[in-house]
Amino acid sequence: MEKIQTFVSLAGTLSFSQTADDLYTSQSTVSKHIAALEKELGMKLFDRSSRQVSLTKEGEYLLPFARQVVESSRRFDQAVEDCRQEQVKTLDLYAIPTMTNYDFFKAVTRFMNQHPEVELVFHEGESSDLAKKLRHPQDLLFLRKWDSKFDQQAEYIAFEDDELALFVAENSPLAKRDKVGLSDLNGERFLTLGERTYFEAIITQACRQAGYEPEFFYHGERIEAILDMVRQQLGIALLMKKSVSQGQLQGLKRLELKEQIKSQLCLVRMKGRHNQTQQLFWQMMKEWQAEGKDSDSE
Secondary structure (H helix, E strand, O other): OHHHHHHHHHHHHOOHHHHHHHOOOOHHHHHHHHHHHHHHHOOOOEEOOOOOOEEOHHHHHHHHHHHHHHHHHHHHHHHHHHHHHHHOOEEEEEEOOOHHHOHHHHHHHHHHHHOOOOEEEEEEOOHHHHHHHOOOOOOEEEEEEOOOOOOOOEEEEEEEEEEEEEEEEOOOHHHHOOEEOHHHHOOOEEEEEOHHHOHHHHHHHHHHHOOOOOEEEEEEOOHHHHHHHHHOOOOEEEEEHHHOOHHHHOOEEEEEEOOOOEEEEEEEEEOOOOOHHHHHHHHHHHHHHHHHHHHHHO
C-alpha cells in the first residue's frame, strides 16, 4: 500500500523532495518505493531521463486506478477506527478552567454518577486553544463563545449565558456603587486574563466604544491571582460574573456593568458519526439543557 501511496503522491507533485516531505519520509525511500513498484508491475511509471520528472503513458493510465485504491484504503482504515471507537468507554472532554462554576458541570456530574462504566477524562484549556481541538467527530469541547457565529460543520448545545462584571477591592471608592458604566473606569488600571481567553480584545473594544483606550497593568492565566491583586488595590478586573464563586469574593465587591457584555457557554462537537458512549453523553446533556430552559420559563 505504501508503494501505491507514494506513486499517487509523486504523480501529484512530480518532485521527489516534495513527495518525501508530504509523506514524512526521505527521498531515498520515495525512490525505493517507486523502483520496487515498477519492478513489481514490469513497467516504468515515471520518466526520469531529464531533470523534470514526468509520468509515462503507462503511469498516466494506471494513476486513476491507483487513486481509487488509496481512497478505498483510507476509507477502510476509517471504518476500522469507527468500529474500534464503538467499543470505547472513554470520553475526552476539553473544557475552560472555570467549567466547575457553571451548570454544565452539574450535568456532567450527574452523567458520571449514572454511568460509572464510562471514564470521563478532562483536559483544561482556554477557548482559543480548545477551538483547535475540534478536528474529529469524537472530540467534545466546553467553551465560551463571544459571538453568534457558528461553524456549520459543528453541533452546539448552548447551556447558559454569562456576562462581564467589575471586581474591585471592598475599600475602593468604586465599591460604594452597585452599578458602573465603562466610561467611569477611564484611567483605571485593568488586570485581565491572557490573550488566549479573548478577554483583552473584548474589553479593549468595549472601552473604545466608551471613548478611551484601556490601560492594562497585568495579563495573567489564573483568576485567583488577578483577584489577589485586586484585593491589594493594584487595579480592577473585568471578569465573567459566574466565573468567580461566592467564596472567592472575600475582600472584594462585584459590581454590575451598565453595558451588558455577554458570552455563551456551549458544548461542541463535529458533525459526523459518533460512538455510542459519546451519543449517550450528548443526549443526556441535551436533556439537561432542555430541563434548565423549562425551569427558567416557569
